[in-house]
Amino acid sequence: MKNKILYLFVSALVIISCDKALDITPDGRLTLEDVFKDEHQTEAYLNTVYSSIPSYSYYYHFFTYIAGVTDECQDAAVGNTPGNIANLWITGAMTPDFNPLENGPGGHGKKHYDTFWAGIRNANVFLENVETANIPNDKNRERYKAEALILRAFYYLELIKQYGPMPIVTKPFGPAFDYTTLIRPTFQECTDFIVNDCDEAIANSYLPLRITLEPERGRFSKAVAYAIKSQALLYNASPLWNPENSTAKWQAASTASEEALSKLTDGGEYELFPDYEQYFFSSSDINPSPRDRETILEIKATGHPSFRNTNALPSMPGQNNAGITPTQELVDSYDMLGTGEPAILGYNDEDHLEPIINTNSGYDPANPYDGRDPRFYATVWYNGALLDNIAGKIHVVETFLGGADALKKTPPNKNNTHTGYYLRKFHDPKLQNGQNAQSRWKKYHLAEIYLNYAEAxxxxxxxxxxxxxxxxxxxxxxxxxxLPAGLSKDEFRKRVRNERRVELVIEEHRFWDVRRWKILDQTDKLVTGMEVIKNGDNFEYERFVTERRNAWQDKFLIFPIPIKDTSIIPDFNDNQNPGW
Structure with a gap:
């Protein structure tokens, strides 16, 4: 990290106008003084601060989501592609010198430790110079400053979620900076810093609550600051960082989320999109009166304008990678539509092969996919589901043994499901093979803040x-x-955690939620699937363990600080994360 922080690469700042090129120094670099003397270069540097936002979505590895290393899904590349992140992750291959999530080809900013520190560094450079920069319009100056503050808060939150508390740095490091003086603060101190940056930005009268102009798509707004603040305080109050279960921390999280909901929804600026499934098929429409008022921040993956319409079923023309396939544990988490009650209450065995069926829910083991939460049908392709666009015809999904989309246990292959299910979420069935879905990764949206508030x-x-x-x-x-009235605090906690699971599925929340709740040893030891056998017109259903994993111990709650930094920063070496 030392070298990465010390050296400022500004090649991305060289902007060529229609009539001239900006002067640069003989070695091909602009100086910081040059950058902030020029209005256009100052704006370009703010774009550089934005440039450390990662791609997320399926860019961790070739078409791989991190949901494939959670109990939401199994990655079909397991057993087929040795360098795939899931293959490495489930064996417990992570070390202070190797992060499986960074292995292989992937999207922009996949090396999160370096990426987030680069973002913090660039934000600090910008904030150090913005007050004296050549920005004739003071409204623009104030807005740029607010955006940089939120960006710094964003990078810090993403960094400490993964690696635990990190030194709070507010100034650019000079050449003579002594890195041995860096000290790890508490998670609370990091949270306070994030909240202060968000509050300062929220108080800025020139920062809009919502982006309403298409050319400004992707810029941070007050709504983003509210979302970051809500999430940061929720994490700070959670068991991983609140072992004493301080009610004051939970109250702070509740108050922040309540305030966010009030500011965002009063006047109708933000509201839930009416159709859950359709919400993930398109990008938000940026204008003063948008159809999509739920999205707070979308991520545009570098190098790709939108999600690809990746094929999910072997029966679809050109399909060659099933990707991540939903687990039986995820399917079991969907309540029954008629009663609103959980179908499965838990398991009688450690292998999850003996479900505890809620006899009051209306669940029928002989027809396990009937009458479930509509979000199930928007998320999972299951045996008997209807896909209405294979060569213009309706296709009945056949995951039963011998079917067109059959489960393949042995030998495993990456074309067929390993669990008996395929992922439907993000996959628009109306698009023809090879077409791109015009959508972007929804990093923050209103539903999360409702769930943050309910939990806190x-x-x-x-x-x-x-x-x-x-x-x-x-x-x-x-x-x-x-939800039924009269639930106890413990009962409500279980229901809100499950609600979060099915509402935000495959959106990278589950990976971090089970860590902040400290339940990794309950969720990540194994995943199961469903084998379907067809007998005439009837089907039999048999659960089986599809993957056992070795990345569930407490040390996997927090990633290790990379060895390159523990070697030069004594406090990092002395206070490496537990188990590493």
Whole structure:
């Protein structure tokens, strides 16, 4: 990190106008003084601060989501592609010198430790110079400053979620900086720093609440600051960073999320998109009166304008990679539509082969996919599901043994599901093979803040009316019944965690949620699938363990600080994360 922080590469700042090229020094680099004397170069440097936002989505490896190393999904590349991140992750291959999530080809900014520190460094350079920069319009100056503050908060939050508390740095490092003086603060101190940056940006009258102009797509707004603040305080209050279970931390998280919802939804600036499935098929429309008022921040993957319409079923023309396939554990998490009750309450065995069926829910083991939460049908292709666009015809998904989309246990291959399911979320069935879905990764959207509020409010004050209202708002969108009245705090906690699981599925929340809740040893030891056998017109269903994993121990709650930094920063070496 030392060298990466010390040297400022500004080649990306060289902007050639229509009539002249900016002067550069003989070695081909602009000096910082030159950059901030020029209005256009100053704006370009702010773009450089933005440039450390990673691609996310399926860019960790070739068409790989990190959901494939959670209990949401199994990656079909396991057993087929040795360098795939899931192959490496499930064996427990991570070390202070090797992060499996960074292995192989992938998207922009995949090496998160370096990427986020680069973002912090560039934000600090910008904030150090913006007050005296050549920006004739003071409104622009104030808005740029607010954006840089939110960007710094964003990078810090993403960094500490993964690596734990990191030194709070507010100034660019000079050539003579003594790195041995860097000290790890507490997670609370990092959270306070993030919140302060967000609050300062929110107080800025020149920063808009919502982006309404297409040329400004991707710029940070007050809504982004509210979302970051809500998430940061929720993480700070969670068991991983709140072992004493301080009610004050939960109350701070609840208050922040309540304020965010009030500021965002009052006046109708933000509201839940009416159709859950369709919401993930398109990019937000940026204008003063948009159809999509739920999205707070979308990520445009570098090098790709949008999600690709990746084929998911072997029966689809040109399909050659099933990608991540949903697990039986994920399928079991969807409630019943008619009663609103969980179908499966847990398991009688460690291998999850003996489900505890909720006999009051209406679940029928002989017809396991009937009458489930509508979000199930928007997320999972299952045996008997209808796909209406294979060569212009309706296709019945056949995952049964011998079917067109059959489960393949042995030998494993990357074309067929390993679990008995395929991923439907993000896959628009109306698009023809090879077409791109015009959508972007929704990093923050309103549904998350409702769920943040419901969780924090319950932990701070029990299942209050406000906590119920927040979670029921989410359920109402898809036509699910309200949660039953009279739940205890523990019962409500279980329901809100499950609600978060099915609402935000495959959106990278589950990977971090099970860590902040400290339940990795309950969720990540194995995943199961469903083998379907066809007998005439009937089907039999048999659960089986499809993958056992070795990355569930407590040390995997927090990633190790890379060895390159522990070797030059004594406090990092003395306070390496537990187990590493």
């Amino acid at each position: 409010e319950n932990e701070a004050n029990g299942p209050t009316v406000e906590a119920y209202n927040a979670i029921n708002k989410i359920r109402e969108r898809v036509g699910m019944p309200n």
